[in-house]
Amino acid sequence: MMQIVFNSFFSVLLMLPAVTLLCRRSQRMRSLPSMLLLVALLAGTLVAAVSFWQGNGLALDLSWAVPFPFVITVDRLSALFLLLICAVGAPVTLFSTSYIERHYSAAKADWLWRLLPLFLLSMALVVTASTAFAFLCGWELMTLFTAGLILIDGDSEGRRHNIFIYLLMMHAGAAAVIASFFLFLPHASALDYTSMRAAAAVMPAGLRTAIFLLSFVGFGTKAGVVPFHLWLPKAHPIAPSPVSALMSAVMLKTAIYGFVRFTFDFLGGGPAWWGYLVLLVGAATGLLGILYALTEHDMKRLLAYSSVENIGIIYLALGAALVFMANNAPAWAAAALVAALLHALNHALFKSLLFLGAGAISDVTHTIDIELMGGLLKRMRVTGTLFLIGCCAIIGLPLLNGFVSEWMIFRSFIAASELPGLSCAVILPLMAGVLALIGGIAVAVFAKLYGVAFLGRARSLQAEQATEVQKSMQAAMALLAAACLMIGILPGLVVTPMTVLASELLHSPALPEAALSVTRALPLIAACVAGLIVALASFRRIKRITATWACGLPALTSRMQYSSAAFSKPLRRVFARVYKAERTVDVQYTHQPYFAKSIVYRSVRTTSFEKSLYRPGVDAIVNMAQRLRKLQTGNMQVYLLYIFLALIALLIWMRFA
Amino acid sequence: MNLAIDLMQAFLLIAVAPLVSGVVARCKARVQNRRGASLWRPYAELLKLFCKEDLVPDTASALFRFAPAILFAATVTAAAFIPVLHPAALFGVSGDIIFLVYLLAIGRFFLMLGAMDGGSSFGGMGASREALVSALAEAPLLLALISVAILTHTVSVSGIVTTTLQQNPFHLSAVYAFALGALVLVALAEAGRIPVDNPATHLELTMIHEAMVLEYSGPSLALIEWASAIKLTLIMALLIGLFAPWGMATNASITVLLFAPLLFFFKLVVLAATIAIIECSMAKLRMYLVPDFLGMASALAILAVSFTALMR
Numbered sequence: 001m002m003q004i005v006f007n008s009f010f011s012v013l014l015m016l017p018a019v020t021l022l023c024r025r026s027q028r029m030r031s032l033p034s035m036l037l038l039v040a041l042l043a044g045t046l047v048a049a050v051s052f053w054q055g056n057g058l059a060l061d062l063s064w065a066v067p068f069p070f071v072i073t074v075d076r077l078s079a080l081f082l083l084l085i086c087a088v089g090a091p092v093t094l095f096s097t098s099y100i101e102r103h104y105s106a107a108k109a110d111w112l113w114r115l116l117p118l119f120l121l122s123m124a125l126v127v128t129a130s131t132a133f134a135f136l137c138g139w140e141l142m143t144l145f146t147a148g149l150i151l152i153d154g155d156s157e158g159r160r161h162n163i164f165i166y167l168l169m170m171h172a173g174a175a176a177v178i179a180s181f182f183l184f185l186p187h188a189s190a191l192d193y194t195s196m197r198a199a200a201a202v203m204p205a206g207l208r209t210a211i212f213l214l215s216f217v218g219f220g221t222k223a224g225v226v227p228f229h230l231w232l233p234k235a236h237p238i239a240p241s242p243v244s245a246l247m248s249a250v251m252l253k254t255a256i257y258g259f260v261r262f263t264f265d266f267l268g269g270g271p272a273w274w275g276y277l278v279l280l281v282g283a284a285t286g287l288l289g290i291l292y293a294l295t296e297h298d299m300k301r302l303l304a305y306s307s308v309e310n311i312g313i314i315y316l317a318l319g320a321a322l323v324f325m326a327n328n329a330p331a332w333a334a335a336a337l338v339a340a341l342l343h344a345l346n347h348a349l350f351k352s353l354l355f356l357g358a359g360a361i362s363d364v365t366h367t368i369d370i371e372l373m374g375g376l377l378k379r380m381r382v383t384g385t386l387f388l389i390g391c392c393a394i395i396g397l398p399l400l401n402g403f404v405s406e407w408m409i410f411r412s413f414i415a416a417s418e419l420p421g422l423s424c425a426v427i428l429p430l431m432a433g434v435l436a437l438i439g440g441i442a443v444a445v446f447a448k449l450y451g452v453a454f455l456g457r458a459r460s461l462q463a464e465q466a467t468e469v470q471k472s473m474q475a476a477m478a479l480l481a482a483a484c485l486m487i488g489i490l491p492g493l494v495v496t497p498m499t500v501l502a503s504e505l506l507h508s509p510a511l512p513e514a515a516l517s518v519t520r521a522l523p524l525i526a527a528c529v530a531g532l533i534v535a536l537a538s539f540r541r542i543k544r545i546t547a548t549w550a551c552g553l554p555a556l557t558s559r560m561q562y563s564s565a566a567f568s569k570p571l572r573r574v575f576a577r578v579y580k581a582e583r584t585v586d587v588q589y590t591h592q593p594y595f596a597k598s599i600v601y602r603s604v605r606t607t608s609f610e611k612s613l614y615r616p617g618v619d620a621i622v623n624m625a626q627r628l629r630k631l632q633t634g635n636m637q638v639y640l641l642y643i644f645l646a647l648i649a650l651l652i653w654m655r656f657a
Numbered sequence: 658m659n660l661a662i663d664l665m666q667a668f669l670l671i672a673v674a675p676l677v678s679g680v681v682a683r684c685k686a687r688v689q690n691r692r693g694a695s696l697w698r699p700y701a702e703l704l705k706l707f708c709k710e711d712l713v714p715d716t717a718s719a720l721f722r723f724a725p726a727i728l729f730a731a732t733v734t735a736a737a738f739i740p741v742l743h744p745a746a747l748f749g750v751s752g753d754i755i756f757l758v759y760l761l762a763i764g765r766f767f768l769m770l771g772a773m774d775g776g777s778s779f780g781g782m783g784a785s786r787e788a789l790v791s792a793l794a795e796a797p798l799l800l801a802l803i804s805v806a807i808l809t810h811t812v813s814v815s816g817i818v819t820t821t822l823q824q825n826p827f828h829l830s831a832v833y834a835f836a837l838g839a840l841v842l843v844a845l846a847e848a849g850r851i852p853v854d855n856p857a858t859h860l861e862l863t864m865i866h867e868a869m870v871l872e873y874s875g876p877s878l879a880l881i882e883w884a885s886a887i888k889l890t891l892i893m894a895l896l897i898g899l900f901a902p903w904g905m906a907t908n909a910s911i912t913v914l915l916f917a918p919l920l921f922f923f924k925l926v927v928l929a930a931t932i933a934i935i936e937c938s939m940a941k942l943r944m945y946l947v948p949d950f951l952g953m954a955s956a957l958a959i960l961a962v963s964f965t966a967l968m969r
Binding site: 375377378381384388392395396397398403406407410411414417418422425426429430432433434436437439440441443444446447448450451452454455456457514517518520521524525528529532533536537539541542543544545546547548549550556558560561562566567568569570571573574 | 710711712713714715716717718719720722723725726727729730731733734737748751752753755756758759760762763765766769770773774775776777778779780781782784785786788789791792793794795796797798799800803804806807810812813871872875876877880944945948955958959962963965966967969
């Protein structure tokens, strides 16, 4: 039964582009593709949920259709990520039904409805493939389909440049992933997961390290870890909002899946320095991601940088798991792995909620600049409240899902103090400080985002005229917010099967009791807080509406409010070394030095990575290409000479080889 | 019986909180050679505010009125984590240090949002500065608590207190010294006291907490003020519980139960007097020296955590 639903899920996603073509002519059939996609995703959610909770494997062998082994298998790990894709995909599709109709012409909408299912299909393929070729097909298609989806929104010079960087970095990453697959070949009879797992056990240590490093770089590029995060804030914000939601919430998680599959499933952990490397990169990613988010006032760029931060948090947990494994503490390694997987799921839920919220706001205000919003909560009560839930979840406030996973990461860091080794007993607990710093700055970032965009006075005419969005958009966001609340209060629902998954994956004993104590404490404390809030809020207070205190001035204007830049200034000043802002003050004088005609002040944050890390490499490649150009003279005789020389060289080589 | 004591100590912490503010104010007055107001003045003020009407700015949304309730609820729940009279608390066993820190963060986040809802620059400035202080204070706070947790092999608040209570008071570890130093510095920042913030004024140079609550009045303001008092008291009670729990009732006999509150009040008064002396003998730091102040707390906390591993 499950197998049939599963097969039809894949085939529906595959057929949808054709259905879109057929339905194009008829006005009545227009909504058919979206409805079909929604139904398919709900069915996929069901299948994934059942096999995640029960752990029964599903398999689909398509080797007959393609010239290489192409098998799809759903084990628990795949099921979790398939669940993530479908459970986020369904609300996003629901949101898109009205969003796409309102924003795009019929032709563009058709393209969106063609590419969206294929994008979802490619991600589903990545997480369920069990042969290298199937995986790589999905991996490559995922990149191409997103590039296509981004292009639907326009192809101006700047956008093409961003997409170029996106494609370039994705292919560099894909090359590393392909290489790490092929490195299995000397020891594996075939590139299916079972033989790869067996091969990893008999491999020399050097080869294992090479595979680990290549997969770390390859998947890290997709996940957007520092210093490979460059494409992320360029590509995510320029996509249509539902696609941004899918890219940030779901596509990044396929990279987490790949890394977990390689490092924990195939290789089964490694020496402790692997873990420290992952921890270091995770810490840098988390801190830089949130610090860059702090400076943004473009809502979608801010959210994209916050995705970088959350990927950093997930890598922190994965690094801790690797260190625990290297120190023979498999139970705690499983706990840290559960924390990482839970945070991946949580991030998918609240980040898609926030991106959809950004889409809803841009739907009514036609801007994503938070300095032009303000006072939206009064005008968009439902969207505003749901967005607030997303903000509270992402900064890890208790009663919402973000807290549970952050708590588990903190807990596993503290547990490392019991390990015998000195370095891990010092470094891991200190990482809790890094996580706390990231969390503290995240509070500032999201207080800024919400405060500037939703509270206070409207900062522009569009914001003043904003009205609530359509019901289907609200429903989509409400579904995601409800999921955040549910996991936040009853985390056991998803944590229990995850613990089974982690124990299976790491062959570890049951998780330590201490690692899960929060799941038991939460419902009671949640009830206490919620009860108190309700009691206090229902306590009647006589309310009188007055003007805001204006220090005696007649009235305040929206320009007297704190702006986004002003809000983040103190923290930006503290971390000025990170930003390396280039400030120029250009003063034109009428009379030196007192009477200025005009003063132009510019402050540009340079992305030091682009400048000092990528620029030299790019320059070198361009330089080499320039030199190689001399070989291409365009003269026929010279090319004949090349052929002749090549022939001679080959003959000589054949003679002596 | 235990449940009764748990409930009683939580209520005690909540009820006694305004008195603690009164005691700090009175100690300050005495140090400054003034007579000072009555110890009970904070109660009178709360009562007065609760009887007044709530003035709401015309720009504000529903969040403006919800924020104080959420702040109060989260702070009261956090108070139920703290062992006061005996080494257990309502949520003490299941509730741990991480939970405690994040519960306090709920209130802080909503207070910042409430401040920004007023639509004036006062609220925004207060919220912005609060964001700075809390972003930098969270790491040393958690690290210092973690170092004590590592030393006692448990993260639950009452577990830590129980273990410390069983120790020989003279069996001191360097970790405690560093952790106490870090926590005192963070406590001053978290509770918004001099040298980080001045609770007596909302004017230009200090403008953190008092600037955030400038638009609030009546019952909403009362809830905020009460919650801040509870926060100060609970941080003091936490310091007492972590570093000097001796005298807590280990069994439920009547004499012990009478003795425990008295001893607790004595310790509270000592801490209040310390705060008063600090506040009278120091000037408020410039805003951009606060990161250095918290950096010092972070350094102490990092040392505390490192020493837990080095000294085992």
